[in-house]
Amino acid sequence: MNAIPSRISNQQQAADNPFVKLKKRYVYPIGGSHLLNDMMTVGIIPALLPLYKQIFNLNYTQTGLIVLVSYLTSSVMQPLFGYLTDKKPKPWALPLGVLLTGLGLSITGYVTNYFLLLLAVAISGLGSGLFHPESNRAVFLASNDERGKAQAIYQVGGNFGQSLGALIIPLFLLSSGLKGMWVFLVCGILSFVMTVWMLPWYKDQLSNSVKLKKKMQGKSYPIGMLLLLIVVILRSWVQIGVAGFLPFYGQEKGISLHQVEVYVFLFLGAGALGTYIGGQISDRFSRKAILLWSLIVSIPFSIITPMADGILLPIVLFVFGFTILSSFAVGVVYAQMLMPNKISMVSGLMIGFGVGAGGIGATFMGAISDHYGVDVVMHLFTIFIVLAVFATTLIPNDRKL
Numbered sequence: 001m002n003a004i005p006s007r008i009s010n011q012q013q014a015a016d017n018p019f020v021k022l023k024k025r026y027v028y029p030i031g032g033s034h035l036l037n038d039m040m041t042v043g044i045i046p047a048l049l050p051l052y053k054q055i056f057n058l059n060y061t062q063t064g065l066i067v068l069v070s071y072l073t074s075s076v077m078q079p080l081f082g083y084l085t086d087k088k089p090k091p092w093a094l095p096l097g098v099l100l101t102g103l104g105l106s107i108t109g110y111v112t113n114y115f116l117l118l119l120a121v122a123i124s125g126l127g128s129g130l131f132h133p134e135s136n137r138a139v140f141l142a143s144n145d146e147r148g149k150a151q152a153i154y155q156v157g158g159n160f161g162q163s164l165g166a167l168i169i170p171l172f173l174l175s176s177g178l179k180g181m182w183v184f185l186v187c188g189i190l191s192f193v194m195t196v197w198m199l200p201w202y203k204d205q206l207s208n209s210v211k212l213k214k215k216m217q218g219k220s221y222p223i224g225m226l227l228l229l230i231v232v233i234l235r236s237w238v239q240i241g242v243a244g245f246l247p248f249y250g251q252e253k254g255i256s257l258h259q260v261e262v263y264v265f266l267f268l269g270a271g272a273l274g275t276y277i278g279g280q281i282s283d284r285f286s287r288k289a290i291l292l293w294s295l296i297v298s299i300p301f302s303i304i305t306p307m308a309d310g311i312l313l314p315i316v317l318f319v320f321g322f323t324i325l326s327s328f329a330v331g332v333v334y335a336q337m338l339m340p341n342k343i344s345m346v347s348g349l350m351i352g353f354g355v356g357a358g359g360i361g362a363t364f365m366g367a368i369s370d371h372y373g374v375d376v377v378m379h380l381f382t383i384f385i386v387l388a389v390f391a392t393t394l395i396p397n398d399r400k401l
Contacts, residue, residue: 022150026142026198030094030135031157033191037098038161040105040184041128044168045070045121048108051178056114069118073125078352082133082344089206089344094134095196100127102188109181127188132351133344138198140336140343141205145283147336151329152279158351159272159328163265221338224396225346228338231291231395232331232354234388237361238302238324238381242267242317244362249374253309263314270318271325279329287334287398291327295389298323302385306378324385337401 046067053063085093104124111117135154143150243264250260274294282290301320308316331354335346365377 022144022146023142026201027139027150027153029194029198030139030142031153033098033131033157033194034135034154035157035161035164036187036191037101037128037131038158039164039168040101040161040187041070041074041124043162043164044105045124047168052108052117055178056117058114062114066118066121069121070125073122074128075352077126077129078132078348079345080348081129082136082346082348082352083342085133085137086342086344089137090130090134091199091202091206093130094138094202095192095199097127097129097131097134098191098195099188100124101131102184102186102191103127106181106183106185106188109178129352133348135195136332136347136351137344138202138205140347141202147333148279148282148287148329150279151333152276155279155329155332155351156272156276159268159275163268163272219401220341221396221401224394225335225338225349227391227395228331228335229349229354230391231295231388232350233357233361234384234391235295235324235327235331236354236357237365237384239268239271240362241365241377241381241384242305242320245365245369245374245377246317248369249306249378252374263317266314267317267321270321271328274322274324274326275328278326279333282330282333287330287337288392288395290330291334291395292389292392294323294325294327294330295385295392299382299385299389302381305381306375334395334398337398338396 049063049066052058052066056062081093101124104120104122104127107120107123108117111120139150139154140147246264246267247260250256250263255263278290278294298320301316301323304316305313305320332347332350335350336343339346365380368380369377
């Protein structure tokens with residue numbers, strides 16, 4: 001029977017194997033499923049809006065509602081699903097969740113009215129909301145002593161899936177139209193196959209977890225958790241701010257939209273690289289220190305970004321993305337340490353609600369842009385980061401948890 005990864009490893013195991021590596025045969029397939037899941041939700045839904053708008057003859061409010069439904073069912077519901085499954089885990093949600101994601105998305109290509117379109121998007125979002133808490137718990141159980149590395153693999157899968165979603169539109173769907181959406185059911189089935197085979201192992205791990213629950217219990221730090229959530233929200237505001245408003249700012253400076261899109265890709269791509277490296281080193285160094293210094297080091301680049309032009313701008317954006325997002329996976333593991341009995345719920349808070357709150361920040365920054373101009377928004381990023389630095393200093397040190 002496989003051992004549970006955590007501080008509770010018994011003394012004999014510690015003597016025989018002081019550092020237990022993650023179980024790659026489980027972590028990588030879950031990361032691959034995360035890629036497909038996020039490609040079919042946050043990756044492709046926004047990119048599909050022009051096609052939905054044209055085919056269903058929608059106005060901008062109706063078009064925006066599609067994103068809202070997807071966000072509410074996939075991101076906001078994650079902490080709730082996590083809370084419920086922490087009380088009673090649902091192993092079947094791991095393969096079934098992402099299958100529903102693909103099924104719901106594929107149905108959007110064949111519905112005949114707007115209401116059914118929203119219903120199909122909601123089914124897809126609920127599938128994603130089910131998948132994330134259980135997949136995070138499974139990654140936790142398979143991580144052993146490499147929790148940061150395991151979470152990094154998982155998160156990079158999701159980040160790459162988000163980027164991949166936008167590429168599918170010009171490469172495939174512009175020629176096939178919505179009638180080609182059946183391909184996402186195939187993706188859902190593929191992801192189902194990638195995860196369903198590990199259910200016996202997963203159930204076995206959960207059984208061990210129940211038996212050793214008393215030993216796994218540790219002190220919770222709700223105030224520290226709240227502070228970390230604030231940090232994650234502020235960081236997501238910076239991320240969505242750069243990705244969403246840099247194109248408008250670039251156009252004001254006379255940079256072509258195509259060129260600015262390349263710059264945004266550099267920012268997000270560097271963030272994915274930073275996520276992986278940050279997660280790797282977090283198994284050796286203090287997670288609070290990595291979170292704090294990733295924010296501090298990013299400040300000069302947030303200041304320079306609005307003033308940079310020419311060849312300097314893409315260089316600054318690459319380093320900015322690498323530094324600010326290098327703590328992405330670190331934050332999830334840190335949250336799990338602050339609330340050790342709520343693994344799925346806090347993962348949902350960090351990945352679902354915390355990151356999804358970037359949408360609230362986008363609305364706020366949009367209002368600022370309407371009244372004061374995009375240039376002001378570009379200077380807000382530094383303020384967000386400084387506030388995040390202050391909040392991070394108040395979080396309990398993970399080495400003392």
